[in-house]
Amino acid sequence: MIPKSAYVFSLIVLFACFAFPQSSKPTPQNFSAALIQSGQTLFQQDCAFCHGRDAGGGETGPDLTRSKLVSEDVKGEKIGAVVRNGRPDAGMPRFSLTDDQIAGLVAFIHNQKTIAESQKGGRRGVDVADLQTGNVEAGKTYFNGAGKCSTCHSPLGDLAGVASRYQGLKLEERMLYPRNAKSKLTVTLPSGQTVTGELAYQDEFTVALRDQDGRYRSWPASSVKFTVNAPAEAHAELLSKYTDEDVHNLMAYIQTLR
Amino acid sequence: MNISLNLFRIAGLAALTVAASPIAFGQGAEPNILLNPPPDTWPSYHGDYSGRRHTPLTQITPQNAGQLGLAWVFQTGQTLQLKSTPVVMNGVMYFSVPNNVWAVDVRSGHQIWHYTYPPNKGSRIGNRGVSMWKDWLYFMSPDGHLVCLNANDGTMKWNVEVADYQKGYWTSMSPLIVGNHVLVGVSGDFDNLQGFLRSVDPETGKKQWEWDSTPPPGTPNATTGGMTWMTGTYDPKLNLIYWGTGNPTPVLEGKTRPGPDHYTCSIVALNPDNGKLAWAFQPSPHDTHDWDAVETPVLVDGDFHGHPHKMLMQTSRNGYFFVLDRTNGKSLLTVPFGPVNWAGGIDENGEPIPNPEKEPAPDGRLIAPDEGGLTNYRSPSFDQKTGLFIVSAHPSYAIYFAKPADGTFGWAGADYGVWGKGVLEAIDYQTGKLRWTHQLGPGGSSAGVLTTDSGVTFTGDAFGNFLALRTSDGKTLWHAGTGGHMDTSPISFELDGRQYVVSGSGTAMFAWALPRAETEQTVAAGTQSAE
Numbered sequence: 001m002i003p004k005s006a007y008v009f010s011l012i013v014l015f016a017c018f019a020f021p022q023s024s025k026p027t028p029q030n031f032s033a034a035l036i037q038s039g040q041t042l043f044q045q046d047c048a049f050c051h052g053r054d055a056g057g058g059e060t061g062p063d064l065t066r067s068k069l070v071s072e073d074v075k076g077e078k079i080g081a082v083v084r085n086g087r088p089d090a091g092m093p094r095f096s097l098t099d100d101q102i103a104g105l106v107a108f109i110h111n112q113k114t115i116a117e118s119q120k121g122g123r124r125g126v127d128v129a130d131l132q133t134g135n136v137e138a139g140k141t142y143f144n145g146a147g148k149c150s151t152c153h154s155p156l157g158d159l160a161g162v163a164s165r166y167q168g169l170k171l172e173e174r175m176l177y178p179r180n181a182k183s184k185l186t187v188t189l190p191s192g193q194t195v196t197g198e199l200a201y202q203d204e205f206t207v208a209l210r211d212q213d214g215r216y217r218s219w220p221a222s223s224v225k226f227t228v229n230a231p232a233e234a235h236a237e238l239l240s241k242y243t244d245e246d247v248h249n250l251m252a253y254i255q256t257l258r
Numbered sequence: 259m260n261i262s263l264n265l266f267r268i269a270g271l272a273a274l275t276v277a278a279s280p281i282a283f284g285q286g287a288e289p290n291i292l293l294n295p296p297p298d299t300w301p302s303y304h305g306d307y308s309g310r311r312h313t314p315l316t317q318i319t320p321q322n323a324g325q326l327g328l329a330w331v332f333q334t335g336q337t338l339q340l341k342s343t344p345v346v347m348n349g350v351m352y353f354s355v356p357n358n359v360w361a362v363d364v365r366s367g368h369q370i371w372h373y374t375y376p377p378n379k380g381s382r383i384g385n386r387g388v389s390m391w392k393d394w395l396y397f398m399s400p401d402g403h404l405v406c407l408n409a410n411d412g413t414m415k416w417n418v419e420v421a422d423y424q425k426g427y428w429t430s431m432s433p434l435i436v437g438n439h440v441l442v443g444v445s446g447d448f449d450n451l452q453g454f455l456r457s458v459d460p461e462t463g464k465k466q467w468e469w470d471s472t473p474p475p476g477t478p479n480a481t482t483g484g485m486t487w488m489t490g491t492y493d494p495k496l497n498l499i500y501w502g503t504g505n506p507t508p509v510l511e512g513k514t515r516p517g518p519d520h521y522t523c524s525i526v527a528l529n530p531d532n533g534k535l536a537w538a539f540q541p542s543p544h545d546t547h548d549w550d551a552v553e554t555p556v557l558v559d560g561d562f563h564g565h566p567h568k569m570l571m572q573t574s575r576n577g578y579f580f581v582l583d584r585t586n587g588k589s590l591l592t593v594p595f596g597p598v599n600w601a602g603g604i605d606e607n608g609e610p611i612p613n614p615e616k617e618p619a620p621d622g623r624l625i626a627p628d629e630g631g632l633t634n635y636r637s638p639s640f641d642q643k644t645g646l647f648i649v650s651a652h653p654s655y656a657i658y659f660a661k662p663a664d665g666t667f668g669w670a671g672a673d674y675g676v677w678g679k680g681v682l683e684a685i686d687y688q689t690g691k692l693r694w695t696h697q698l699g700p701g702g703s704s705a706g707v708l709t710t711d712s713g714v715t716f717t718g719d720a721f722g723n724f725l726a727l728r729t730s731d732g733k734t735l736w737h738a739g740t741g742g743h744m745d746t747s748p749i750s751f752e753l754d755g756r757q758y759v760v761s762g763s764g765t766a767m768f769a770w771a772l773p774r775a776e777t778e779q780t781v782a783a784g785t786q787s788a789e
Contacts, residue, residue, distance in 0.1 A: 041379055045400065046338075049383040053448045057672050059548065060630060089701060093743065096337040124664050125672050126622070133621040169674065172622070172657065177677040203699060203721040205737060236677050239655040240597055244615070244623050247657075 029075060031107035039104030046095060047105070055112040056124055060091060063125045064109050065116035068170070076106035089179075128168035131251055139253025142246055147238065149250075152231060155257050163258045172251050176239070181232035185209040188225040199228055286409060287347055287390035292435060293494060300346040300749045302489075303387055303432040304637070309491040309554040311639040313750040316712035317757035322772060323714055323726040323735040329758060329769040330367025334358070340762030341745045342387035343432065343637075345395075349753060351760070352390070352409065353767060356382035356400050356430070361412060364753055367769060371412035375399050380423045381445070384745070386489065386635070387432035389440070391460045396440050398429035404442055404458060418463040420444060426451055432489050433458075436499060436530040439466060443486025443501070447548070448668045450475050450507045453484030453522070457533060467533035471503045471521045481515035483507035484522035488552035488635055493568070496585060498527045498536055500570055502552035505545050510618045510660045510671025518543035523551040525572060525580075527587060537587030540609050541574040546617045547600065547658060548629045548673075549576035555584075556640050556647070562590055562688060571687055573638055573649040575631030576600070578610055579690050593690030595683055596653045597626040618660035618671045628656035628675040630702070637706035637747035639715070641729050646693060647685040648715055648729070652702040654678030678702050680720045684732060694732040706747020708759070716759055718744035724761050724768065740768060 044053060050061030057063035064070050073079045080102045086094030097105070116123065143149040153159050166174055173179075183199040185207060197209035200216055207226050208218035219226075285291070287301045295301050297315060305311060318326065334340065336355050344353040350370060351362045357378070361370040380400025388395045388407075394415065395407040402421040407414055420442050421427035426449030434441040440458040453471035458464065471484030485504035492499045506515055506522035521535075523542035528535055541551040556571045562581065570584035577598035581591035589608020601610035616623050630652060638649035655678070660671030680698030685691070698719040705718030714735065715727040722743060726736040742764020750759045756777040759770045771777065 044379060045382045048448065049381055052669060058669055059447065060675065062674070063672065088743065091701065093339055126659050130620050130659070130661065131622070173674060173676065176624070176655070176657070203719065203723060204697070204734060205723070239624070239677060240599075240626070242624055247624050248621055 029110050031111060035104055035107040036111045038100075039106065039108030042097075042101055042104055043108050050092070054116075055109055056116060065113045066125060066169075070109055070113055073106070073110070076102055079106050079109060126169040131168055131172060131248075131255075134245075134248030134250070134252030136249075136252045136256055138245075139249035139251065142250050143253055146241075147246070147250060148234075152234065159254070159257050161258060163255045167255075171254065172247075175251060175254055176247070177235045178232050181230075183228055183230035183232070186227050186229070187219060189219075190223070199230070202228065285348075286393035287345075287435070288392060289437060291347075297752045298346075298349070300344065300751050301390060302345065302435065303343050303389065304489065304491065304554065305749060307436075307492040307494065308557040309637075310556055310558065310642075311554075311637050311707060311747065312641060312709045312711070314711045315750055315752050315757045316710065317752065317777065318710060318714055318726075318750075318759065318772060319712040320714055320728045320735055325772055326726060326736050326738075326759075326770050327773060328738070329756075329771040331769070332360070332362050332367050332369070332767040334360070334765045334767070336765055338382055338765070339384070339743065339745050340765060340767060341384035341430075342762065343747055343749060344760060344762075344767070345388055345390050346749070346751050346760075347390055347409070350409070351767075352388050352395055353762070354385045354388050354397060355765075356380075356385045359388055359395065359397050359407065359412065361409070362767070364751075364758065364769070367767075373397075373407055373412040373414075375405065378423070381428040381430075383428070383445075384430045386430055389433040389435050391435045391438075391440065394460060396433045396435070396442075396460070398431060398433065398442060400428050400430075402427045402429050402444065404429070404433070404440070404463065406460070406463060416463045418458070420456060420458075421446070425449065429487075431487050434489050434492065434499065435460070436492050439530050441490065441499065441530065443488070445485050445487040445504075447483070447485070447505070447507065447509060450482040450667055451485075452482055453486055453503060455486045455501060455528070455533070457530070469526075469528055469533040469535065471524070471526075472506070472519075479514070479516055481506040481519035481522055483509075483519075484524070485550070486552075487550070488554070491555050491557050492530065493557055493584065496568070497529060497531070498584070499530045500555035500557065500584065501526050501528065502550070502555060502572070504550035504552055505542075505548045508666045508668060508670035509548050510546055510658060510669060510673065511664060511666055512544055512546045512617060514666045515544075519545065523549060523576070525551060525555050525570065525582070525587075527584065539580070539582055539587045539589070539607070541572065541578060541580060542576045542612070543609055544612050545576070546612070546660075547576070547625060549574070549631055551575065552635065553633060554637055556638065557584060558640055558642070558687070560642065560645075569687075571640065571647055573633050573647065573651070573685070575627075575634055576610070577627050577632040579647070579685055580608070581687060582608075591688075591690055594632075595649065595685055595690065595692070596632045596651050596681075597655070598632070599624075599626045618658035618673065620659065620661040622657040622659050624655060624676070625658050625673075626655050627652060628654040628678055629658075629673050630654065630675070630678070634704070636704050636745075637708075639707040639709040640687070641709040641715075643711070643713070644684075644693075644729055645687055646709075646729065647687045648707050648709060648717075649683050649685065650698065650703050650705060650707060650717055651681045651683045652678050653681060654702070682707070682715075682717055682727070682732065684729075696727060696732040696734075703744065705744035705761070708748040708750060710750065716748045716750075716761070718748075718761065718763065722763060724748075724763065724770070738770070740764065740766070742766065
């Protein structure tokens with residue numbers, strides 16, 4: 001089964017993008033056997049190492065048959081962009097492929113998704129049902145106690161409805177470390193003026209932010225004073241402290257925040 | 259007269275002499291060169307047999323590294339990332355990506371020839387480089403073949419199959435050349451396959467011997483896997499090669515392969531003439547986290563706690579730093595070099611004891627490090643002067659899952675990286691303590707490490723910056739953005755009196771050096787003292 005939220009979300013996207021209110025399901029995606037075959041060959045050569053030979057996940061790469069992006073993809077418009085640009089932050093290189101090659105990959109990935117979803121009984125990979133072993137009360141206690149989650153988060157505030165927005169593995173991954181959380185950069189210029197904005201880049205030599213006007217501004221790290229406020233780092237610090245039971249209990253509690 | 263011009267004339271005279279006596283000069287990677295690499299070469303994957311990735315060159319120093327600049331860039335024009343270490347011989351550099359080999363003039367960076375392997379269906383995850391024996395190059399293909407090329411023009415001499423890609427094998431490593439043996443290893447994690455290391459005759463491509471790391475598939479209660487996908491090291495005096503082996507299969511599910519799963523995730527010492535096993539040490543007994551123990555087995559002779567030892571050191575993917583006596587495989591030191599939470603202790607042999615509670619489970623287990631490991635194939639470096647083992651580390655956490663529906667073939671589970679970063683760590687080899695660290699950025703870096711006798715450390719960060727650091731304290735001396743992800747380990751050699759440092763990044767090969775004027779002063783000083 002497609003996770004329900006992904007299905008609903010894909011419908012919303014379709015309605016929003018194409019304004020076809022009469023459509024009740026995603027655009028049917030039919031691909032020729034020859035196209036799927038050509039995509040399979042390329043997939044085995046350049047993608048299978050990370051995403052698995054059947055696109056069900058492998059070394060470091062996610063299961064594409066359960067991917068939200070794949071479920072939202074129509075004829076490669078989303079998959080193609082990821083293949084061409086890569087995901088440098090997640091370790092995925094970009095690939096310079098022809099339109100025909102991309103079309104083959106897209107056909108193969110969608111076909112694998114269909115095959116995976118048609119499997120009877122227990123599916124490979126991580127189901128929402130797999131992540132129900134924790135204790136809600138113990139998780140709540142951890143949230144408000146040892147985990148210090150309540151220092152930054154509130155079940156009635158920022159986390160209200162979080163379990164409706166994310167489920168299963170996605171929710172657990174975000175709970176453990178929210179990858180795309182924003183950090184704040186404050187730069188003090190030699191003149192004494194301060195500039196604050198969303199951290200856009202930081203290496204050893206350069207810091208950059210996007211200011212409130214959306215403008216990108218960078219400085220040599222050595223010539224300005226700056227501070228980075230990265231609240232997500234509290235998640236990284238917690239990783240060495242969790243027991244597996246803590247993770248499962250916390251997950252049980254977070255899943256009640258619908 | 260311009261001194262460099264004068265030198266040029268002398269070099270021209272030398273070239274004429276070469277033409278007149280081809281035996282004395284212009285030789286390829288002869289055994290004596292592989293044993294004692296001259297400064298104008300980097301004749302093999304690790305540069306020498308020790309795997310230390312330490313160059314005796316001293317032109318680039320902590321004082322002048324700030325003046326480093328670009329000598330040239332070579333654009334491969336390919337979509338696949340460079341993951342190879344170049345081989346340098348007679349002023350020519352040879353390197354590869356899957357299905358492609360180039361010969362490039364080191365002085366100018368221009369292409370001499372480009373070989374392309376025929377289209378095939380093998381995995382193109384990477385190629386670590388070609389190897390050289392005399393005037394021949396050895397290249398491994400995605401579809402599991404070993405190809406012998408003429409180094410002069412890139413023409414093929416022979417092509418032999420090492421492993422059947424249709425069974426799920428592929429090949430990516432740079433063969434190790436020892437005497438008249440071309441030692442080749444294999445890759446393959448998607449299927450339950452037998453791992454092996456094979457010795458091939460450099461003249462004919464015929465098999466000389468084969469050492470199997472695991473029994474054939476279908477052997478009851480036995481593991482498969484133990485792939486041999488990284489280049490080993492060699493001690494000529496002990497006449498032993500040292501090789502790391504990969505993870506067992508099925509990868510994340512261990513029930514069908516009870517026990518330690520020999521010889522997966524192991525460091526083995528073999529006789530290069532017959533493949534006979536001298537000893538084995540297992541960094542990860544009964545691995546269920548994909549932690550191949552293939553990281554360079556670095557060979558160091560020196561003092562350990564007051565006594566001279568022939569040592570072998572490995573920063574292993576599973577998060578432990580091992581120091582062994584390489585004459586017998588006995589443990590001298592086992593200590594984590596970052597966050598590690600999967601072992602319940604260390605046994606009397608110095609091998610970690612896996613905690614069964616940390617095996618992948620249906621509801622997930624939080625594991626440090628992640629599947630990519632606390633380090634990986636990127637090369638570390640050992641600096642004898644400071645006694646530092648310098649490694650690009652990846653402190654990280656992941657969640658590991660396995661359930662009956664995942665089966666017992668190939669991957670057999672799922673794992674997801676949660677968080678990680680890159681840190682260059684300088685490890686005191688006698689204690690395992692970190693003398694300094696240098697942050698490399700979120701996610702992590704895949705660049706290897708090179709140290710020089712003058713006290714400079716080269717590596718890359720997570721953003722594609724190539725870095726020169728001071729070896730004594732890790733302070734940054736110089737950097738340059740390369741605009742790509744660095745999946746290679748730097749090398750160095752000196753030609754025409756100029757020290758080059760070469761690093762691949764993205765799909766381009768970069769050669770760095772001090773400005774001409776700077777190196778010419780060095781040459782002039784050298785010339786005067788010679789006279």
